[in-house]
Amino acid sequence: MTSTTGASHPLDQAVQLFAKSKGVYHGHTSAEYGNMVGPFGGATAAAVMQALLQHPDRLGEPLSLSLNFAGPIQTGSYVITTQIIRTNRSTQHWLILLTQDAETAVSATAICAVRRPSWSSAEAVFPQVPAADQLERTSPVDWAAWTHRYDMRFVTEIAAISDQTGEGRANSLSQLWMRDEPPRALDFISLTALCDAFYPRIFLRQAKQVPAGTVSMMIVFHADAAALALQGEKSVLGVAQALHFGLSFFDQAAQIWGSHGILLASSHQVVYFKA
Amino acid sequence: MTSTTGASHPLDQAVQLFAKSKGVYHGHTSAEYGNMVGPFGGATAAAVMQALLQHPDRLGEPLSLSLNFAGPIQTGSYVITTQIIRTNRSTQHWLILLTQDAETAVSATAICAVRRPSWSSAEAVFPQVPAADQLERTSPVDWAAWTHRYDMRFVTEIAAISDQTGEGRANSLSQLWMRDEPPRALDFISLTALCDAFYPRIFLRQAKQVPAGTVSMMIVFHADAAALALQGEKSVLGVAQALHFGLSFFDQAAQIWGSHGILLASSHQVVYFKA
Numbered sequence: 001m002t003s004t005t006g007a008s009h010p011l012d013q014a015v016q017l018f019a020k021s022k023g024v025y026h027g028h029t030s031a032e033y034g035n036m037v038g039p040f041g042g043a044t045a046a047a048v049m050q051a052l053l054q055h056p057d058r059l060g061e062p063l064s065l066s067l068n069f070a071g072p073i074q075t076g077s078y079v080i081t082t083q084i085i086r087t088n089r090s091t092q093h094w095l096i097l098l099t100q101d102a103e104t105a106v107s108a109t110a111i112c113a114v115r116r117p118s119w120s121s122a123e124a125v126f127p128q129v130p131a132a133d134q135l136e137r138t139s140p141v142d143w144a145a146w147t148h149r150y151d152m153r154f155v156t157e158i159a160a161i162s163d164q165t166g167e168g169r170a171n172s173l174s175q176l177w178m179r180d181e182p183p184r185a186l187d188f189i190s191l192t193a194l195c196d197a198f199y200p201r202i203f204l205r206q207a208k209q210v211p212a213g214t215v216s217m218m219i220v221f222h223a224d225a226a227a228l229a230l231q232g233e234k235s236v237l238g239v240a241q242a243l244h245f246g247l248s249f250f251d252q253a254a255q256i257w258g259s260h261g262i263l264l265a266s267s268h269q270v271v272y273f274k275a
Numbered sequence: 276m277t278s279t280t281g282a283s284h285p286l287d288q289a290v291q292l293f294a295k296s297k298g299v300y301h302g303h304t305s306a307e308y309g310n311m312v313g314p315f316g317g318a319t320a321a322a323v324m325q326a327l328l329q330h331p332d333r334l335g336e337p338l339s340l341s342l343n344f345a346g347p348i349q350t351g352s353y354v355i356t357t358q359i360i361r362t363n364r365s366t367q368h369w370l371i372l373l374t375q376d377a378e379t380a381v382s383a384t385a386i387c388a389v390r391r392p393s394w395s396s397a398e399a400v401f402p403q404v405p406a407a408d409q410l411e412r413t414s415p416v417d418w419a420a421w422t423h424r425y426d427m428r429f430v431t432e433i434a435a436i437s438d439q440t441g442e443g444r445a446n447s448l449s450q451l452w453m454r455d456e457p458p459r460a461l462d463f464i465s466l467t468a469l470c471d472a473f474y475p476r477i478f479l480r481q482a483k484q485v486p487a488g489t490v491s492m493m494i495v496f497h498a499d500a501a502a503l504a505l506q507g508e509k510s511v512l513g514v515a516q517a518l519h520f521g522l523s524f525f526d527q528a529a530q531i532w533g534s535h536g537i538l539l540a541s542s543h544q545v546v547y548f549k550a
Contacts, residue, residue: 066341068368086378121519246395247391
């Protein structure tokens with residue numbers, strides 16, 4: 001087994017994979033990206049992305065990643081198995097499974113594409129928000145180690161999650177500047193993790209922690225590696241809101257904007273909750 | 276092989292599957308749901324949903340369906356293979372592949388869940404639109420047989436797709452009432468198809484047809500079977516808009532609303548285009 005990443009930043013350490021054979025990678029959860037139970041889902045998603053990026057037969061760049069969190073991930077090692085479903089002229093379809101003790105914890109499909117120049121237009125509008133350096137950094141929370149690994153600056157007030165007596169907000173919209181802590185140049189690894197770096201929307205509506213966990217998530221990448229490189233270590237703006245809560249699940253639509261007002265990624269997820 | 280559906284409505288005929296062995300189904304494309312090239316993607320998605328619904332070991336109801344259109348589907352027969360990735364106490368994770376001549380044309384993951392009553396809230400707002408019967412039915416188009424299988428009534432003007440000289444619209448928002456034609460009671464099969472029944476957003480922006488095709492799509496079901504049954508044969512309101520076009524792909528966020536203003540499903544897709 002050979003190390004296939006440099007692994008200096010905590011995120012790179014968290015997603016460090018060792019190629020056991022072609023397309024089969026061994027990884028390990030990172031205490032630095034721990035959540036209430038098990039690892040931060042964004043770090044797990046980033047490890048899946050890492051497996052895709054490291055595969056020698058990959059064609060093009062990530063276009064979309066769809067992840068299903070099938071079961072809890074235990075602290076310790078895991079295996080990521082990648083399989084090419086189909087390779088076309090300019091797109092490639094992947095199936096990726098993360099297993100522990102031969103049980104699947106994450107199933108994922110991904111599409112890579114050779115992105116060619118085209119007509120372009122942004123319909124989504126970059127929101128009017130203060131610059132990151134005009135906002136206070138929000139304190140990480142003790143109950144989720146991974147929050148210490150991000151510099152988060154909320155534009156919209158974050159509900160007092162730790163205050164069990166507060167009133168819930170009327171809507172679940174969050175707008176926040178965020179970046180890795182310590183700073184790290186943006187790439188598909190960190191962008192994937194950032195897409196899951198939003199507190200569960202139900203926390204905001206209920207103004208308290210309730211049991212909640214992402215079960216499925218789709219990310220669409222609007223930017224290519226060159227555009228991500230331009231972002232560097234600067235904060236991205238995350239925007240997230242739920243459309244509907246009911247029958248023990250809610251959805252979340254999110255956008256990640258670059259500092260220059262360019263849409264880098266959008267995501268859609270469905271989350272279990274008990275309330 | 277035994278027929279496992281009643282197959283009276285054209286949609287039921289289009290998604291009729293024959294169980295070859297447990298979890299392996301044979302189906303056939305339907306000329307009634309033909310598209311410019313190959314079948315309408317919504318009918319293909321509905322066939323995948325049909326395989327899930329027919330499986331004897333399914334737990335609960337569909338919560339989400341993520342589909343990747345890996346390659347063109349030829350007119351003719353196909354095989355759908357279903358595999359349970361993991362069954363938990365109240366959720367079940369599936370991998371579903373649609374193949375033709377042993378090549379994968381569609382890869383999909385799905386999650387079923389035993390939906391339990393919970394706190395509920397809708398943040399998405401049902402738009403102010405005229406009732407379906409106050410609008411004219413939009414004519415189906417000759418170049419896509421499947422459009423004859425829907426009664427569509429556009430609230431926002433549809434761009435003159437057949438008029439190559441028109442100006443493109445400033446945004447890609449569509450709002451339309453739609454239902455199966457002939458009418459058919461709503462269920463997970465028809466709702467799945469409806470989630471893909473939007474013209475490619477690029478057509479609206481360019482006011483013409485250009486090469487375009489969905490490559491990945493995620494559907495979240497907000498309603499259970501009981502709520503869908505209440506909808507009956509009435510039209511649902513579809514709302515769709517792209518956030519971003521660029522590097523040969525655009526996304527589309529869509530919502531399907533019941534006639535009583537209840538959000539039934541939301542979907543997110545990424546679409547290839549050449550323009």
